[in-house]
Amino acid sequence: MKNLLLLLCIFTASLSLAQEVKFGKVSKAELSEAFYEKDSSASAVVLFRNISHKFNYIQNDGFHLVTHVHERIKIYNKNGFDYATISEALYHDGSTREALQGLKGYTYTLEEGEIVKTKLKSSESFTSSVNKYYDQEKFTMPNVKEGCVIEYQYRLDSPFWYSVDEIALQLDIPVKYQDVSIAIPEYFSFKPNFKGYLGVMPKYSKSNAKINYTSKTRTGNRMHARTNFSNEAIDYTLNTTQFLMEDVPALKEEPYVNDMDNYRAAVNYELQYVQFPNSIRESYSTTWEKVVEKIYKSDYFGKQLALSKYFRDDLAQIMANVQGDADLAAAIFHHVQQRMSWNGLNSHYTYNGVKEAYKEKSGNTADINLMLAAMLREAGLEANPVLISTRDNGIPLFPTREGFNYVVVALELGESMLFLDASNKYTKPNLLPIRALNWMGRVIKKDGTHVSVGVRPRSLSREGNMADIQLNLDGTIEGKMRKSYTEYRAYNFRNIYNKVSEEDYLEKFENKHGGIEVSDYTIKNRNTIGKPITEDFSFYMEDQLAVTGDKIYFSPLFFHTMTENPFKLEDRKFPIDFAYPWRDNCMFTITIPQGYEVDFLPESIKMSLPENAGSFVYRLAQKGNKIQVMADLKINEALIPAESYAVVKELFSKIVEKESEKVVLSKTSENEHTERSAGGR
Numbered sequence: 153m154k155n156l157l158l159l160l161c162i163f164t165a166s167l168s169l170a171q172e173v174k175f176g177k178v179s180k181a182e183l184s185e186a187f188y189e190k191d192s193s194a195s196a197v198v199l200f201r202n203i204s205h206k207f208n209y210i211q212n213d214g215f216h217l218v219t220h221v222h223e224r225i226k227i228y229n230k231n232g233f234d235y236a237t238i239s240e241a242l243y244h245d246g247s248t249r250e251a252l253q254g255l256k257g258y259t260y261t262l263e264e265g266e267i268v269k270t271k272l273k274s275s276e277s278f279t280s281s282v283n284k285y286y287d288q289e290k291f292t293m294p295n296v297k298e299g300c301v302i303e304y305q306y307r308l309d310s311p312f313w314y315s316v317d318e319i320a321l322q323l324d325i326p327v328k329y330q331d332v333s334i335a336i337p338e339y340f341s342f343k344p345n346f347k348g349y350l351g352v353m354p355k356y357s358k359s360n361a362k363i364n365y366t367s368k369t370r371t372g373n374r375m376h377a378r379t380n381f382s383n384e385a386i387d388y389t390l391n392t393t394q395f396l397m398e399d400v401p402a403l404k405e406e407p408y409v410n411d412m413d414n415y416r417a418a419v420n421y422e423l424q425y426v427q428f429p430n431s432i433r434e435s436y437s438t439t440w441e442k443v444v445e446k447i448y449k450s451d452y453f454g455k456q457l458a459l460s461k462y463f464r465d466d467l468a469q470i471m472a473n474v475q476g477d478a479d480l481a482a483a484i485f486h487h488v489q490q491r492m493s494w495n496g497l498n499s500h501y502t503y504n505g506v507k508e509a510y511k512e513k514s515g516n517t518a519d520i521n522l523m524l525a526a527m528l529r530e531a532g533l534e535a536n537p538v539l540i541s542t543r544d545n546g547i548p549l550f551p552t553r554e555g556f557n558y559v560v561v562a563l564e565l566g567e568s569m570l571f572l573d574a575s576n577k578y579t580k581p582n583l584l585p586i587r588a589l590n591w592m593g594r595v596i597k598k599d600g601t602h603v604s605v606g607v608r609p610r611s612l613s614r615e616g617n618m619a620d621i622q623l624n625l626d627g628t629i630e631g632k633m634r635k636s637y638t639e640y641r642a643y644n645f646r647n648i649y650n651k652v653s654e655e656d657y658l659e660k661f662e663n664k665h666g667g668i669e670v671s672d673y674t675i676k677n678r679n680t681i682g683k684p685i686t687e688d689f690s691f692y693m694e695d696q697l698a699v700t701g702d703k704i705y706f707s708p709l710f711f712h713t714m715t716e717n718p719f720k721l722e723d724r725k726f727p728i729d730f731a732y733p734w735r736d737n738c739m740f741t742i743t744i745p746q747g748y749e750v751d752f753l754p755e756s757i758k759m760s761l762p763e764n765a766g767s768f769v770y771r772l773a774q775k776g777n778k779i780q781v782m783a784d785l786k787i788n789e790a791l792i793p794a795e796s797y798a799v800v801k802e803l804f805s806k807i808v809e810k811e812s813e814k815v816v817l818s819k820t821s822e823n824e825h826t827e828r829s830a831g832g833r
Contacts, residue, residue: 173200173329175222176258178269178301183262186299187228190399191326196232198323199301200224201330207313207337209363215337217313222305225325229298235325236302239290241282243312250310252289257304259295270295272304283497314423314436316342321352322417327400334421337361338389341424343437345549348417349725350400354393361390395419407718408728410543410590415726422550440551444594444602447539447553452501456522457537460530462507467527481533481563481570485581488524489574498587500539500559518559520575525561529598534564538571540593540607543731547591558588562595562605571607578646580681582609583639589731589790608790609732613639617712617738623745623817629696629710635687640732642685649678665711668693702819704748708772708781712738713811717804724797735786742779742815749820750774754813759803762796765789768803770810779815 188197202222207215225235236259242250257272277291293302319332336342346352363386403416427433448454466487474483497503497516506523509515515523521537528535539556541548548555561572563581570581571593579585589608596602614637621631637645649657654673662668672690677683698705707713744750756771766787773780785807792800 173202173222173224175256175303175305176269178224178260178267178303180262180265180267182224182226182301183260183267183299185226185228188226188326188328191402194232194326194402195229196225196227196235196325198223198225198325198327198330201327201332203319203330203332205316205319205334207335207340209365211365213311215313217310217316219308219310220305221307222303224301224303226301227296227298232325233296236293236296237290238292238304239288240308242279242287242289242308243285243310243315244287245285245312248311249287250308250312253307253309255291255304255306257291257293257302259293260301260303261295261297262299284503313340314426316421316423318418318420320416320418321395321397322348322350322400322403324402324404326402328398330397330400331394332397333392333394335359335390335392338391339428340426342421343424343550344393345420345422346418347420347549348415350417352395352397352417352419354395357392357394359390359392360387362387404721406721406724406726408730409726410729410731411546413544414546420549422552438551440555440594441602443551443553443555444539444596445600447500447556448596448600448602450501452505453518453522453537453559456502456506456518457526457529459506460526462510463523463527464530467530471531477533477565480531481528481565482581484527484531484533485524485572485574488520488527489577489579492520492523492574494520494575498542498545498558500556517573517575521559521561521573524572524574528561528563536562536564536595536597538562538593538595538605538607540588541591542587543590544587545590556594560584560588560593560607562593569605576647578643578650578681583643586640586643586731609640611639611733612786612788613641613643613732613734615641615734615736617736617740619738619740621710621740621742623697623704623706623742625697625699625704625745627697627699628692628694629706630690630692632688632690637685641734645685646678646681649675666693668711698814703751704745704817705814707812708740708742708754708779708815709738709783709811710740712783714804714807715812717801717808719797719801719804721797724794727794728792728797728800730787730790730792732790733786733788735784737785738781738783740781742781744774744777744779744817746777747820748817750779750815751818752814752816753779754810754815757806757810759806761792761799761803763789765792765796766800766803768807770807772815783811 182199188194200223202220204220206218206220208218209215227233227235240252242252244250255272255277258269260267260269262268272291272293276294277289279287279289282288293304296302316334319334321330321332365384403412405412409415422437424437425433425435467484470483470487471480474480491513492509493514495503495514495516499516499518502509502518502522503516504512504519506515506519506526509519510523525535525537538560540558540560541556542558545557563570563572571584572581573579573584573588576585584607592604593607594602595605616636617633619631619633621629623629658670658673662670669692670689671692674688676686678685693711696706696710753772753774758767758769760767766789769782769784771782
């Protein structure tokens with residue numbers, strides 16, 4: 153009951169929250185504010201945010217969706233400087249395009265007790281092309297300093313009134329006050345779809361509005377024709393939804409999330425139908441079946457699958473050198489993967505078409521993977537495109553073509569279905585780029601039928617660490633180590649390692665692991681996709697032992713110790729997304745220095761998550777003058793529901809606690825006697 157009252161107090165939209173904030177009226181109190189008392193970690197805070205969406209009628213052009221933006225932001229420190237750069241994506245289709253208009257902005261600073269404002273110049277706003285459908289307009293506020301306040305306003309004019317962009321109600325920084333609204337004419341029926349966990353409570357109202365237009369009539373005959381103009385008006389009802397909110401908390405990053413935007417408080421509007429007076433209702437609501445059908449029939453999708461002449465000569469050479477469907481499929485996949493370079497764009501529609509992409513050896517994900525599907529089909533194999541939504545595209549709340557933004561290939565070999573993506577040089581069958589591991593996919597067959605499939609991997613990706621370690625009485629350690637990587641651990645390694653020189657990689661490795669010094673480094677299978685990567689090296693590291701009197705203390709996993717729990721929140725409303733199942737294993741053999749014996753070994757432990765979602769085993773044992781350490785962490789489920797957050801957090805807390813426990817060595821009595829004897833001589 154208390155929680156409900158709290159939500160009502162914070163988020164209920166009421167008339168008492170309404171504020172009139174005038175542009176340019178920044179106070180000294182706002183400029184003097186040193187931190188946000190409700191979240192002292194915030195580097196910036198939105199003082200005021202007013203976003204209004206209105207449908208304006210333009211004669212001879214119809215309705216436009218016009219969004220008015222007015223925001224005032226307090227920047228506390230340098231970490232908040234990024235919020236002084238604002239960008240908007242502007243869609244265009246042919247000559248019809250969205251536009252950013254009426255931009256005005258100021259930066260306010262407090263200098264010698266007086267408010268100084270710096271105007272945003274038109275030269276500080278830039279427009280760049282993202283792709284053939286989108287431009288980006290970006291501006292950066294001038295004279296940004298710690299403690300300053302920035303304020304700007306502009307409007308977005310969109311002739312694509314039927315497509316309302318997602319309206320965010322929660323940002324990456326806190327919001328002190330916001331007034332967000334959308335006013336929809338009675339002719340349009342939009343269904344709101346809410347997401348997030350803030351318990352948003354909108355206020356609904358109705359009002360009267362008019363469409364003013366000019367009509368003309370012609371009178372008289374050809375010789376004495378006359379045109380008469382008259383002003384007319386049509387009355388209609390405006391349905392307004394308003395979100396008045398105070399002290400909105402920031403959406404803070406948590407580890408192991410597919411995309412934080414999936415859990416941001418926001419509302420999406422889905423157009424269901426349009427009905428003008430004395431007209432038939434025109435329905436726009438759709439299903440996933442209709443969405444898939446429209447995509448498949450598009451010239452930028454289905455038509456591309458039917459093209460084959462451009463690669464036939466190359467395919468003939470491939471088929472002449474292999475036998476068997478599995479080898480043929482592997483050869484075709486390798487050919488496309490090595491020939492093509494991804495241009496960095498994700499889409500389920502081709503960019504320049506598969507023919508041009510094949511010629512230029514570059515394309516977006518649809519160019520490359522629809523080409524792959526077409527080539528596999530031409531070779532007589534059962535290959536079909538799979539529509540998916542990438543991790544950063546989120547999980548669509550309702551059927552829409554924008555719900556899919558990526559395509560891979562499903563290849564059927566015998567009883568198996570393999571997923572292929574040739575847009576990355578380090579993928580292999582059933583190992584898609586991590587960006588593609590999200591939600592469900594839709595396999596589209598030749599006859600247009602489709603079926604939902606899961607694309608997440610089930611096999612464990614492993615990282616293994618084996619080491620022989622010597623302890624030195626000056627507090628240093630040295631030894632030899634072998635690291636190995638499989639599946640996605642190898643995929644991640646290759647994507648990072650192959651972008652830098654070996655020297656730069658080792659420098660980053662040494663810095664990441666507390667200043668370890670690496671020598672005699674070798675690597676195997678760096679570019680042999682499908683085989684585990686192995687690294688072998690010698691190492692030396694200082695300050696790893698505490699030698700005090702006749703005792704030696706050390707953490708037995710040394711630079712592989714988990715020192716911090718990645719999960720910080722007390723409560724988590726969204727699932728834990730590890731992307732893929734994984735296993736990290738350490739097996740260290742530590743040689744006890746001569747003249748010392750084990751005084752204390754931490755107890756071994758074994759813990760498991762419910763329903764076999766994961767486990768941790770930690771074991772130490774002495775064998776002669778060796779201490780054997782084994783730490784084995786397994787996550788068997790890529791996606792763990794929010795309800796299990798507490799037990800996952802507790803597991804990682806126990807890991808940090810256990811791995812921080814020290815091994816204690818003591819001098820042996822023989823060693824003490826020898827030292828006393830030596831001192832007597």
